Amino acid sequence: MDSNSSIATQLRAGDYKTLARCITIVENEYDRYEKILHELAINHRIPIIGITGPPGAGKSTLLNGIIKNLLDTENVKIGVIVVDPSSPFHHGALLGDRIRMSEHFNHPNVFIRSLATRGSLGGLSAKTIEISDIMRASGFDYIFIETVGVGQSEVEIAGLADCTVLVLVPEGGDEIQTIKAGIMEIADVFVVNKSDRDNADTMIKNLHELAHASSSEKKTNPIVKTIATTNEGIPELIAEIKNCLQNLSSEKENKKHLLAHKAFQLILHQKIKTISQIKLEQDLIAASKKENFNLYVFVERWLLENK
Ligand SMILES: Nc1nc2c(ncn2[C@@H]2O[C@H](COP(=O)(O)OP(=O)(O)O)[C@@H](O)[C@H]2O)c(=O)[nH]1
Ligand SMILES: [Mg+2]
Structure with a gap:
């Protein structure tokens, strides 16, 4: 797989090696995976x-x-x-x-x-x-x-x-x-x-x-x-x-x-991709220690702060 521009051509030609690599890149969301998807014929x-x-x-x-x-x-x-x-x-x-x-x-x-x-x-x-x-x-x-x-x-x-x-x-x-x-x-x-x-x-x-x-x-x-x-x-x-x-x-x-x-x-x-579960958990643990903790208020604020 030389460059992204030839991926579509290589795929169309039935190159299984390119196909396997493309799938791996997209499956794991490696660098430039979106570019591959955008260029698919x-x-x-x-x-x-x-x-x-x-x-x-x-x-x-x-x-x-x-x-x-x-x-x-x-x-x-x-x-x-x-x-x-x-x-x-x-x-x-x-x-x-x-x-x-x-x-x-x-x-x-x-x-x-x-x-x-x-x-x-x-x-x-x-x-x-x-x-x-x-x-x-x-x-x-x-x-x-x-x-x-x-x-x-x-x-x-x-x-x-x-x-x-x-x-x-x-x-x-x-x-x-x-x-x-x-x-x-x-x-x-x-x-x-x-x-x-x-x-x-x-x-x-x-x-x-x-x-x-x-x-x-x-x-x-x-x-x-x-x-x-x-x-x-x-x-x-x-x-x-x-x-x-x-x-x-x-x-x-x-x-x-x-x-x-x-x-x-x-x-x-x-949409979900931008949510960091680790950060969410950390923030939640910190917030839940407070006396007046309310999950619904927390979620609304968290969404606003983590856009
Ligand atoms: N007796 C019988 N066994 C079958 C038949 N089709 C599949 N099996 C067996 O059922 C087991 C599970 O089959 P598999 O194709 O892996 O099922 P999958 O999990 O739905 O993919 C295997 O041991 C097969 O050999 C059938 O028509 N008759
Ligand atoms: Mg099976």
């Missing part, structure tokens, strides 16, 4: 597909099957972002997702990157948006983002992705009852993975019922039955993802909404 037509669901549901195994199938049937370039705070992947250990997708690690048409960003408020979302845009400036045909579905992250990924796939397992039947409302809204495609296990059909039946109950329109989202370990249902899942992406291109309103959501996340991140 982003292709907004490259679809982002979110794969979310509880840990262990089989997201990485499914993604591995999807990648394999796409590589076998089409001449495509695929970018993958894995956001999993529970994954040992980030510490360089050859475990979990890495093993599941390892057969593709050295494939010239596949770039896999894990994201360690967690902890800072709004960090996950803003960084994932930025890094997926770096990928959209790098000549991929598809970008997949795997995230562990732990409440908020499912909703965040839905705001970022053009198509959100929610992976569930037969045993999760009771879970669904409690989180049904949110889940029904964010998922474009449902997957019941581990269908080699008991209760898969019961799970599908329950999902159908919930989908009908919560949908005001006639059309309900597709439910795909898969066994990721044997690649069963993968072609059907890919077909549904493509179908979802096709429908999306006609839904301009939805796109506008996604863009607004992205802008909001980025603004939020910029």
Whole structure:
């Protein structure tokens, strides 16, 4: 990477080394990371597909099957972002997702990157948006983002992705009852993975019922039955993802909404960035020692003094 001016060109040419370095710079907000973002030649037509669901549901195994199938049937370039705070992947250990997708690690048409960003408020979302845009400036045909579905992250990924796939397992039947409302809204495609296990059909039946109950329109989202370990249902899942992406291109309103959501996340991140948690804590400790300490007064004053 010689100079910033050639970064966009190098990315577009599919230079993975530049891509990896750009991601590292942006992820850690190293010097001039904003310049990289400003100069990106982003292709907004490259679809982002979110794969979310509880840990262990089989997201990485499914993604591995999807990648394999796409590589076998089409001449495509695929970018993958894995956001999993529970994954040992980030510490360089050859475990979990890495093993599941390892057969593709050295494939010239596949770039896999894990994201360690967690902890800072709004960090996950803003960084994932930025890094997926770096990928959209790098000549991929598809970008997949795997995230562990732990409440908020499912909703965040839905705001970022053009198509959100929610992976569930037969045993999760009771879970669904409690989180049904949110889940029904964010998922474009449902997957019941581990269908080699008991209760898969019961799970599908329950999902159908919930989908009908919560949908005001006639059309309900597709439910795909898969066994990721044997690649069963993968072609059907890919077909549904493509179908979802096709429908999306006609839904301009939805796109506008996604863009607004992205802008909001980025603004939020910029605003929060100026807050020093260390200073806040020090000031708070000092202020709270006073007799008439009031947290609300403190916050208002602190914000004024630390603009
Ligand atoms: N029986 C069965 N096991 C599966 C299936 N899909 C994945 N697994 C296993 O479930 C475990 C977790 O899979 P993984 O892809 O890492 O899940 P993730 O945490 O959602 O990414 C692994 O041991 C997989 O081999 C399936 O369809 N059937
Ligand atoms: Mg995984």
